[in-house]
Amino acid sequence: MAYDSFSILTSTAVPLPIENVDTDQIIPARFLKATERVGFGDNLFRDWRYNQDDTPKVDFVLNNATYQGKILVGGHNFGSGSSREHAAWAVYDYGFRCVVSSFFADIFRNNCLNIGVLPVQVSAEFLAEIFESIQNDPATELTVDLHKQNISLASSGTSESFEINAYKKDNMLNGYDDIDYLSNMKSEIVEFAQNTPL
Amino acid sequence: MKQTLFDKVWDSHVVHSIDKGPDVLFIDRHMIHEVTSPVAFLGLKNRALPVLYPERTFATADHNTPTLNQHLPVADPLSRNQLKALEENANAHGISYWGLGHKKNGIVHVVGPEYGITQPGATIVCGDSHTSTHGAFGAIAFGIGTSEVEMVLATQCIMQPKPKKMRISINGSLNHGVTPKDVALFIISKLTTSGATGYFVEYAGEVFEQLSMEGRMTVCNLSIEMGARGGMIAPDEKTFEYIKGREFTPEGAAWDKAMAYWETLHTDEGATFDKELVFEGSEIDPMITFGTNPGMGMSITKAIPTASSVEGGAATYKKSLDYMGYAEGESMLGKPIDFVFIGSCTNGRIEDFRAFASIVKGKKRAENVTAWLVPGSHKVLASIKEEGLLDIFEAAKFELREPGCSACLAMNDDKIPAGKYAVSTSNRNFEGRQGPGSRTLLASPLVAAAAAITGKITDPRTLIQ
Numbered sequence: 001m002a003y004d005s006f007s008i009l010t011s012t013a014v015p016l017p018i019e020n021v022d023t024d025q026i027i028p029a030r031f032l033k034a035t036e037r038v039g040f041g042d043n044l045f046r047d048w049r050y051n052q053d054d055t056p057k058v059d060f061v062l063n064n065a066t067y068q069g070k071i072l073v074g075g076h077n078f079g080s081g082s083s084r085e086h087a088a089w090a091v092y093d094y095g096f097r098c099v100v101s102s103f104f105a106d107i108f109r110n111n112c113l114n115i116g117v118l119p120v121q122v123s124a125e126f127l128a129e130i131f132e133s134i135q136n137d138p139a140t141e142l143t144v145d146l147h148k149q150n151i152s153l154a155s156s157g158t159s160e161s162f163e164i165n166a167y168k169k170d171n172m173l174n175g176y177d178d179i180d181y182l183s184n185m186k187s188e189i190v191e192f193a194q195n196t197p198l
Numbered sequence: 199m200k201q202t203l204f205d206k207v208w209d210s211h212v213v214h215s216i217d218k219g220p221d222v223l224f225i226d227r228h229m230i231h232e233v234t235s236p237v238a239f240l241g242l243k244n245r246a247l248p249v250l251y252p253e254r255t256f257a258t259a260d261h262n263t264p265t266l267n268q269h270l271p272v273a274d275p276l277s278r279n280q281l282k283a284l285e286e287n288a289n290a291h292g293i294s295y296w297g298l299g300h301k302k303n304g305i306v307h308v309v310g311p312e313y314g315i316t317q318p319g320a321t322i323v324c325g326d327s328h329t330s331t332h333g334a335f336g337a338i339a340f341g342i343g344t345s346e347v348e349m350v351l352a353t354q355c356i357m358q359p360k361p362k363k364m365r366i367s368i369n370g371s372l373n374h375g376v377t378p379k380d381v382a383l384f385i386i387s388k389l390t391t392s393g394a395t396g397y398f399v400e401y402a403g404e405v406f407e408q409l410s411m412e413g414r415m416t417v418c419n420l421s422i423e424m425g426a427r428g429g430m431i432a433p434d435e436k437t438f439e440y441i442k443g444r445e446f447t448p449e450g451a452a453w454d455k456a457m458a459y460w461e462t463l464h465t466d467e468g469a470t471f472d473k474e475l476v477f478e479g480s481e482i483d484p485m486i487t488f489g490t491n492p493g494m495g496m497s498i499t500k501a502i503p504t505a506s507s508v509e510g511g512a513a514t515y516k517k518s519l520d521y522m523g524y525a526e527g528e529s530m531l532g533k534p535i536d537f538v539f540i541g542s543c544t545n546g547r548i549e550d551f552r553a554f555a556s557i558v559k560g561k562k563r564a565e566n567v568t569a570w571l572v573p574g575s576h577k578v579l580a581s582i583k584e585e586g587l588l589d590i591f592e593a594a595k596f597e598l599r600e601p602g603c604s605a606c607l608a609m610n611d612d613k614i615p616a617g618k619y620a621v622s623t624s625n626r627n628f629e630g631r632q633g634p635g636s637r638t639l640l641a642s643p644l645v646a647a648a649a650a651i652t653g654k655i656t657d658p659r660t661l662i663q
């Protein structure tokens with residue numbers, strides 16, 4: 001088992017209503033020098049979260065105790081830019097288990113799925129409703145049910161289904177990962193490689 | 199069945215298709231660097247797995263390397279440790295390693311093509327989103343995360359759903375002073391940074407046919423900046439001429455066999471795409487970005503668009519302009535700049551330095567400008583010297599550095615200070631990308647040269663003899 005399994009998560013959420021949040025904002029390149037996967041949460045959104053003298057920027061959402069939870073809600077095209085998995089690690093290490101947006105960049109979405117953070121894509125209308133509900137009441141809870149592929153907003157009862165391919169869903173529900181799957185296919189891969197010149 | 203170029207290469211690499219799931223895709227060639235590989239090797243160690251095909255993986259140090267005094271120990275202990283980890287991992291698993299100071303060292307996407315590792319019809323991955331560069335040769339090449347680096351090391355495969363297909367055609371020819379970088383920035387400005395997400399792009403039409411291999415690499419390199427996983431161009435005589443005789447290029451009977459495959463690598467007449475876009479080369483001017491993502495680009499002679507004229511949220515747009523210190527409706531021409539950076543996997547090849555030299559020759563760097571000229575590889579560095587470009591640069595008061603990713607992502611000491619403006623030939627103008635608080639203006643080597651000479655944003659066409 002490579003990571004935590006995910007089935008149903010009910011939590012308050014942290015809103016970040018900004019579009020095109022890129023991976024350089026999620027974790028700036030100067031924090032990618034580690035050779036182990038530890039401590040990236042400390043530098044999540046580093047330059048939005050801290051001033052250059054390392055004092056917290058009081059108006060950034062992660063520095064506002066009003067907003068807490070295991071779900072991060074971001075604007076359209078979340079996670080664009082670099083392929084650094086460190087961005088997904090930072091999101092996980094900070095304590096998030098799910099990211100909700102109306103659109104995800106491709107590699108970031110894949111990276112999340114590969115480490116056990118569930119990316120949930122919702123409609124632009126539902127995303128706007130979620131932001132509004134959290135603004136009105138930061139204690140608003142979201143429930144993400146992976147079995148049913150459904151996300152719902154407790155305050156209004158509004159819900160929406162979301163997409164995930166059956167293979168990845170099974171992996172997330174059970175905490176399986178791709179290397180276990182591929183390792184069991186080794187003989188087929190070796191046979192394929194013999195017909196593939198270098 | 200009529201197939202696209204992308205279908206032909208993808209389908210021939212599928213080991214297994216999972217029902218309602220991804221394809222198991224065989225990877226011909228895998229490039230690694232110091233930043234996104236150490237945790238993958240740690241994963242292998244924890245699982246007690248070997249590297250299945252070490253001869254299919256190539257390691258180079260680039261992201262985190264100094265560009266001055268590479269003969270000295272790396273001063274930053276964290277960077278030094280990461281470089282040491284790459285060397286130890288490569289050596290422990292029998293992987294080719296071109297480290298700091300090695301004559302073949304350079305940026306991963308520059309050295310791959312230089313030594314013939316990049317070939318038509320291959321699947322190529324690397325833990326770096328600009329792996330799309332290699333698509334210039336008709337390869338399927340894209341960036342992956344570290345979990346996937348571990349998968350490739352362990353099994354030479356990754357699991358990917360097959361992307362949708364988009365063709366972007368540009369007909370006609372390019373205007374004077376318009377470079378491949380302008381073509382890419384033009385396309386991204388039309389599509390936005392998410393316009394091609396979920397797609398793999400094929401670039402077609404006369405403009406791409408006319409581009410050199412290096413120009414094609416610049417365009418394919420920037421595919422990820424419109425959200426596409428990758429972009430590719432059908433191989434032609436120019437491609438075959440480029441790769442012939444390089445170190446990892448097949449020879450003799452193997453070359454003939456490879457050519458028989460490579461010559462099939464084009465989109466069949468009548469094959470269909472999920473999306474098609476067509477532009478005219480004459481529509482494109484020298485481009486520059488004015489905001490904090492690569493989609494925020496415009497013709498250098500135009501005014502910064504108003505929030506009401508762009509798609510998406512006005513609040514995010516205004517936040518971006520505030521960061522840059524610009525206002526809607528302003529002209530970019532004449533705005534002062536502080537730094538110029540020539541380099542990166544986007545524009546760090548010899549043709550880029552020739553273009554830069556064509557403008558700075560016989561002139562002097564503006565006194566208010568700090569310029570960093572960073573070749574993409576030792577091979578590029580050697581060519582700069584051999585061709586006499588170094589003499590031109592030195593006469594014009596420019597300093598040439600040693601190869602690496604450098605100020606493109608500012609992991610090393612090459613950081614643009616907070617609040618300063620940098621005209622950069624690199625690929626991303628995100629907030630703080632080139633150093634905390636830095637302000638990046640993406641542009642071609644010609645636009646960068648014009649800015650370096652005049653100290654402000656200048657249309658390079660006014661300086662081209």
